[in-house]
Amino acid sequence: MTDAVPKQFTVDAGTLARPSFTALPPLALYIHIPWCLKKCPYCDFNSHEIHGDAPEARYVDALLADLEFALPSIWGRKVVSIFMGGGTPSLFSAAAIDRLLGGVRARVPLLPDAEITLEANPGTFERQKFAGFYAAGVNRLSLGVQSFDSAQLRALGRVHDADEARRAAEAALMIFGNVNFDLMYGLPQQTVAEARADLAAALAFAPPHVSFYHLTLEPNTLFHRYPPPLPDADTAADIEDAVHATLDFAGYQHYETSAYAKPGWQCAHNANYWRFGDYLGIGAGAHSKLSFADRIVRQLRWKQPKQYLDNIAQGRPLQEEVDVTRDDVGFEFMLNALRLTAGVPAALFAERTGYPLSLVATGLEAATRKGLLEPDPASLRPTELGRRFLNDLQSLFLSTSA
Numbered sequence: 001m002t003d004a005v006p007k008q009f010t011v012d013a014g015t016l017a018r019p020s021f022t023a024l025p026p027l028a029l030y031i032h033i034p035w036c037l038k039k040c041p042y043c044d045f046n047s048h049e050i051h052g053d054a055p056e057a058r059y060v061d062a063l064l065a066d067l068e069f070a071l072p073s074i075w076g077r078k079v080v081s082i083f084m085g086g087g088t089p090s091l092f093s094a095a096a097i098d099r100l101l102g103g104v105r106a107r108v109p110l111l112p113d114a115e116i117t118l119e120a121n122p123g124t125f126e127r128q129k130f131a132g133f134y135a136a137g138v139n140r141l142s143l144g145v146q147s148f149d150s151a152q153l154r155a156l157g158r159v160h161d162a163d164e165a166r167r168a169a170e171a172a173l174m175i176f177g178n179v180n181f182d183l184m185y186g187l188p189q190q191t192v193a194e195a196r197a198d199l200a201a202a203l204a205f206a207p208p209h210v211s212f213y214h215l216t217l218e219p220n221t222l223f224h225r226y227p228p229p230l231p232d233a234d235t236a237a238d239i240e241d242a243v244h245a246t247l248d249f250a251g252y253q254h255y256e257t258s259a260y261a262k263p264g265w266q267c268a269h270n271a272n273y274w275r276f277g278d279y280l281g282i283g284a285g286a287h288s289k290l291s292f293a294d295r296i297v298r299q300l301r302w303k304q305p306k307q308y309l310d311n312i313a314q315g316r317p318l319q320e321e322v323d324v325t326r327d328d329v330g331f332e333f334m335l336n337a338l339r340l341t342a343g344v345p346a347a348l349f350a351e352r353t354g355y356p357l358s359l360v361a362t363g364l365e366a367a368t369r370k371g372l373l374e375p376d377p378a379s380l381r382p383t384e385l386g387r388r389f390l391n392d393l394q395s396l397f398l399s400t401s402a
């Protein structure tokens with residue numbers, strides 16, 4: 001251990017074989033809706049092209065049955081936020097979302113000011129439908145814009161053009177106010193000037209929140225098999241710098257690796273993931289992380305929609321449930337927390353993992369020595385270098401078994 005290591009990192013790790021919690025973390029609810037109008041060639045999410053109508057009534061019934069099966073594992077706990085993601089939840093009718101949220105409220109206590117987000121694709125936009133989602137209780141809309149450039153939207157295989165994106169954006173801001181735009185950069189043959197123009201088009205709407213993703217070629221996607229002509233690494237880095245500078249100048253806080261928000265508009269649901277809170281995920285392929293007095297479990301639900309529906313009907317919602325081990329929990333906590341620009345208070349580690357911070361002492365020592373982590377005993381905060389080389393920083397915590 002060197003002098004660069006703040007004293008509290010050196011506290012004895014103890015011999016705890018299991019975590020020990022005095023209080024459980026906040027609990028969020030994730031609901032997965034697995035269908036899309038068309039599968040985008042870059043997307044590796046659990047999303048399936050729909051042929052005909054989505055079986056929404058049967059799927060809402062299954063989601064509510066799934067929630068009921070899960071009740072014993074969350075007894076007495078309040079839900080702090082809901083996120084309906086996909087896939088394309090906006091494929092569903094407002095009546096289906098209303099029945100779903102009504103069913104959730106009848107089964108679990110929801111905080112009165114809970115953030116309730118729904119992901120929408122501009123290709124499914126109808127003003128009446130958006131108003132119906134709002135009336136059902138959705139108070140935040142996350143719109144998958146990707147780009148306001150029609151040529152790029154075609155190259156990305158999106159089902160909507162720039163005009164539809166604009167109409168959906170306008171209506172979303174008018175109806176919900178609390179809106180996120182998903183945008184991507186490093187698009188096929190994109191130049192820095194084009195990326196700037198695209199971002200300017202997005203910022204003209206002044207959305208309170210923007211998620212900015214670098215287009216990546218994910219295995220098992222069409223783009224991976226037939227890669228489009230992407231900008232070279234230098235151009236992509238220049239685009240990234242231009243994007244950061246423009247958003248900063250426009251008053252957005254870059255509060256997480258891919259997330260930017262005007263002050264006061266950070267996403268509460270995602271912040272709970274990054275702070276290693278608990279979440280129950282229901283729906284096809286949904287993941288959960290749940291804490292109990294002396295263990296943390298991860299659950300996975302059946303991935304294929306038909307498999308999920310059939311198994312729920314048989315009373316078997318889970319495909320897999322595993323304990324998070326002592327060796328993995330430190331890495332999992334740091335993997336999330338280090339995505340946050342402001343980091344987290346050091347005390348949160350013990351609160352959320354059930355182990356003392358000394359469990360990750362080796363990683364903390366290495367990260368501080370390499371200048372990737374601030375040498376501040378009160379917080380776990382990446383330096384600017386650590387944010388730039390986040391993978392390197394995170395990987396220092398891969399094995400916590402000393």
Ligand SMILES: C[S@@+](CC[C@H](N)C(=O)[O-])C[C@H]1O[C@@H](n2cnc3c(N)ncnc32)[C@H](O)[C@@H]1O
Nearest residue numbers: 042043086087119120121144182213214215216
């Ligand atoms: C589940 S989708 C959101 C909503 C909706 N399905 C849509 O696309 O309009 C989540 C977001 O992840 C981003 N995304 C998906 N695949 C990506 C990839 N290969 N590279 C970068 N971002 C990606 C997109 O911005 C997308 O909007």
Ligand code: SF4
Nearest residue numbers: 036039040043047087
């Ligand atoms: S609409 Fe969204 S979830 Fe569906 S395939 Fe495209 S990016 Fe993936």
